Structure formats: C-alpha cells, structure tokens
Amino acid sequence: MNFSTGQSQGVSPMMSSGQAYGQSTSYGQQQRLTSANYSTGSQGGGAARSVAASGELSVGNTKAFTFDELYDITAGFARDKLLGEGGFGCVFKGTLADGKAVAVKQLKGGGGQGEREFQAEVEIISRVHHRHLVSLVGYCIAEDHRLLVYDFVSNDTLHHHLHVYSSLAYAPAALAGRGRPVMDWPTRVKIAAGSARGLAYLHEDCHPRIIHRDIKSSNILLDEHFEAQVADFGLARLAENDVTHVSTRVMGTFGYLAPEYASTGKLTEKSDVFSFGVVLLELITGRKPVDSSRPLGDESLVEWSRPLLNRAIENQEFDELVDPRLDGEYDDVEMFRVIEAAAACIRHSAARRPKMGQVVRVLDSLTDVDLSNGVQPGKSQMFNVANTADIRQFQRMAFGSQDFSSEYSQSRSSMSSRRDF
Known part of the structure; x- marks a missing residue:
C-alpha cells in the first residue's frame, strides 16, 4: 500500500x-x-x-x-x-x-x-x-x-465493522446470517492509513488549515474495497497558518476528546491527533472508546491501554493489548509500529504528539519514523501527574452521565480548570 x-x-x-x-x-x-x-x-x-x-x-x-x-x-x-x-x-x-x-x-x-x-x-x-x-x-x-x-x-462505518457486525457473528441463532467475519489485520492497517491521509491533508495541505474536531470510528466510512473516507465536518474549524490554536466551545464525543481541549477549549491539530490515536486503539484492541460494562477503572480505552502500550513497546509483547478476535493473525512488526503510533498520538501533552504527516509515514511504509518528540522510551506517562485532576474530573462528569455514544458538549465557562498543555 x-x-x-x-x-x-x-x-x-x-x-x-x-x-x-x-x-x-x-x-x-x-x-x-x-x-x-x-x-x-x-x-x-x-x-x-x-x-x-x-x-x-x-x-x-x-x-x-x-x-x-x-x-x-x-x-x-x-x-x-x-x-x-x-x-x-x-x-x-x-x-x-x-x-x-x-x-x-x-x-x-x-x-x-x-x-x-x-x-x-x-x-x-x-x-x-x-x-x-x-x-x-x-x-x-x-x-x-x-x-x-x-x-x-456502501460499506458502512468503521464503528459498525469493529463493534456491531463482528459481534453479531457470535450472537444467538435468531441473528444467524447477520454477522460478518471479524475484520482482519491488513484491512485494519489499510483503513488506518487511509483515514490518516485524509486528516493529514486537512491539517497540512489546506490553507487555512482545517481541524475536524470530531474524529471517531463512526465518522470513518468504508467503501466496498475498505478504503476509508473521513466524514462529518459539522464541527470543523479553520485555523490560519499564523494562529497557534483556536478557542471554541468544547464539542465532540466523549472517549475521543483530547484532555487539553476538554479542559481549556483550546483547539489545535493535535486535538485531532489524539482522537485519531483513540481510533488506532480501537483497531488494535477491538474495544470501544468507552465501555460501561468493563470493570471500574477500565471503562476508558485510553486509560486502560496506557500501561499495556508501554509494556508492548518495551517488551514487544502484544497479547494483553491486541484484539483476541484476530487470533494472533497479524504481523509483529506492523503491530509494533501501529502500537507505537497510537501511544504517541494519545500523549497527554499536545506538544509531544506527532503531526498527522508523521503518522501517515509510519502507516504508509511501517518503517522507522521518529515519533518520540523528545519523550524517552517508557516515559510517556511522565505527563500523567500534572493532568490527573483535570482528567479525573472530566471522566467523573462524563461517566456519571452514562451517555457515551452521543456528542459531548461543555461550555468552557463551566470548566473549573485552565491549564495549558
């Protein structure tokens, strides 16, 4: 590809x-x-x-x-x-x-x-x-x-293929015939690469730059060849090249929102990068961004995956993290690079996240592209402590609503914290 x-x-x-x-x-x-x-x-x-x-x-x-x-x-x-x-x-x-x-x-x-x-x-x-x-x-x-x-x-959304259709394959006999095979690993990589290219085009080739603001698996459409197309620009914002960020009302979907955007309303391309990292995690793990059926503390895909991502990168052991429905049918080198890209995209510090162009190069060639941005291997959690209060407050508010699938909207004036990341 x-x-x-x-x-x-x-x-x-x-x-x-x-x-x-x-x-x-x-x-x-x-x-x-x-x-x-x-x-x-x-x-x-x-x-x-x-x-x-x-x-x-x-x-x-x-x-x-x-x-x-x-x-x-x-x-x-x-x-x-x-x-x-x-x-x-x-x-x-x-x-x-x-x-x-x-x-x-x-x-x-x-x-x-x-x-x-x-x-x-x-x-x-x-x-x-x-x-x-x-x-x-x-x-x-x-x-x-x-x-x-x-x-x-014609081929629905990434969300449906990961979280709806494949689950029907294991549903009761009443649903027999409605299920579809589990999405294989090469197809997942193809979708990740295609959607990354579309997002990189918005960020780096458009003038003014376009920030999508609602990247999620249900906004990635698939054609009959499983080519990805990024959809739903209703929340998109423009940013002139000399503008570092856009201040706006916080809107999007919980589970995908970057922490600095959720807490301050300051929107940059790196907010989209975080959301794309969550999509990569969905492709790797097969899990939803928020799942209330999971044990307490594991509802958030991002927070559940952080220690597993670190272990996978340090030890190249993927079993705890990878979607068990893949049954081990994936290339270890490809999996390592996609895991590395996901871990880089969901860093707490926006400045430490890669640009989408860097992510595209990783997914394009699956060769060595430096995504560290100054972060030492195994030290990506160095940003957790400073942000814990904001993130936990945000999670309590969202988990308490028990509304994980609809768009999340929060006025900046009601957020108690104002911290630049």
Whole structure:
C-alpha cells in the first residue's frame, strides 16, 4: 500500500469540488472561507440566518437541491430508506435521476448554532477534495429544512465493522446470517492509513488549515474495497497558518476528546491527533472508546491501554493489548509500529504528539519514523501527574452521565480548570 501525504490526491482547497457518505453514519460563486467566519465559534447567529434565508450558499459548483427533489428521491424520507440517525439528524438513501446513489442527511433544527454547523459543513467540504474525505454532492435550504447530499458509500462505518457486525457473528441463532467475519489485520492497517491521509491533508495541505474536531470510528466510512473516507465536518474549524490554536466551545464525543481541549477549549491539530490515536486503539484492541460494562477503572480505552502500550513497546509483547478476535493473525512488526503510533498520538501533552504527516509515514511504509518528540522510551506517562485532576474530573462528569455514544458538549465557562498543555 502506498499512503503518502502528497497533494496529488486533491485539488487546491480554494477550488470547489465534490466530496462521500455511507450507511449508518453520523452524514455557484466561489468564496474564500477565512478563520474569521468559523474559527472562533462566533455566538452571533445573524450572518448564518441571513445567508440561509437566501436559499443559496457560495460553494462553487456544489448543487443546490430543492426540498421536493430530495423528498422524491427518498420516497418521502421513508423509514425503509433510513440509513442511520445521529446527534444532528437522520440520513436517508436516495437515487438521483441519473441513477447515482446518494445519502441525504436531514439536519435537526438548532437555531443559530445549527445554522452555523450547517454552513460550516457545506462550505468546508465543498472547498476540499481528497480520496479519503467525504464527497459532497449538494445541499438544500428551504424554509426550516437543512439537508446535505453526499455520495453514497456502501460499506458502512468503521464503528459498525469493529463493534456491531463482528459481534453479531457470535450472537444467538435468531441473528444467524447477520454477522460478518471479524475484520482482519491488513484491512485494519489499510483503513488506518487511509483515514490518516485524509486528516493529514486537512491539517497540512489546506490553507487555512482545517481541524475536524470530531474524529471517531463512526465518522470513518468504508467503501466496498475498505478504503476509508473521513466524514462529518459539522464541527470543523479553520485555523490560519499564523494562529497557534483556536478557542471554541468544547464539542465532540466523549472517549475521543483530547484532555487539553476538554479542559481549556483550546483547539489545535493535535486535538485531532489524539482522537485519531483513540481510533488506532480501537483497531488494535477491538474495544470501544468507552465501555460501561468493563470493570471500574477500565471503562476508558485510553486509560486502560496506557500501561499495556508501554509494556508492548518495551517488551514487544502484544497479547494483553491486541484484539483476541484476530487470533494472533497479524504481523509483529506492523503491530509494533501501529502500537507505537497510537501511544504517541494519545500523549497527554499536545506538544509531544506527532503531526498527522508523521503518522501517515509510519502507516504508509511501517518503517522507522521518529515519533518520540523528545519523550524517552517508557516515559510517556511522565505527563500523567500534572493532568490527573483535570482528567479525573472530566471522566467523573462524563461517566456519571452514562451517555457515551452521543456528542459531548461543555461550555468552557463551566470548566473549573485552565491549564495549558
């Protein structure tokens, strides 16, 4: 596999382009979108409402659909066309007049905040193009309706393949035939490499840089060849090249949030890197980011895995960490490098995490790439002590809610701690 970070896979982010959506996902004139538009998560809703009221956005060649068109191609948003539901709405399958299959994401009403998220997703996705990013076909603004139309991706999400389908293979006889084989190791590496390339493109090849802010396994779509496509840009933010971080309301999914972002609201590309590290852990272990059925103290995949990652790197013993469903069918060298990448991505200190370009080079060639960033082998927990109070407070708040699957949102003003990492 060749997974480099070159620009050959995409056009300039300033050019309009189509982008891809699949099953059960969370799914003109040219205008330059600057960090002033979205990077601070502006609380005013006037601009968003005035643009939406016109029924059109400045998003290049992206098609503006009428509500009736989308109503027709989804058979009136019929239940048998429903692909999935998420925190921001429902996704339906439709077929355009030319026979092209699409996924239609019908957003829930959300006032000014929802309007901003709608515009962010349309304008950000329409201005980038990469084989490992979702492809936007069009959008619809009609009265209170806000809809997005994506290419249909037929093979569901990474989350479903790791945590839903494979578990059905071992379910009672009533579910016989619904299960799928456990995802093998080469496929997991392929998915990790592809999604890393898409994320690296957003961070390093787009100007302004794009921070996704909600990287998770349910936002990684898979086509029939198990090529990964990063989806759901509703929470994405832009960062100009001379800006070190973006201050914004904390939003995302618990289990994936970087500790410094959760506690201070300061968002950087390294926040995405942490979230991607959690995805790598899912691929390695087969575990969910948060699992309330686990023993007390082991609910968090990140905290459970830290000592096991250290032991795996120091002793190259993987049995305690690796998904037992793989039954030992993996290459030791590949496993070591992916484990090393995951451990580097979830470091407590954002400054010590690698850039996505470095992670891509590891997953591309699985050769020696220095991910230490000054951290001595076996010393990655040196950052734990300083951050323990913030992390434990955050965990208590989230675990206490017993809501691990929905998006997490916490106003920065309610966080008691203000520490730079």
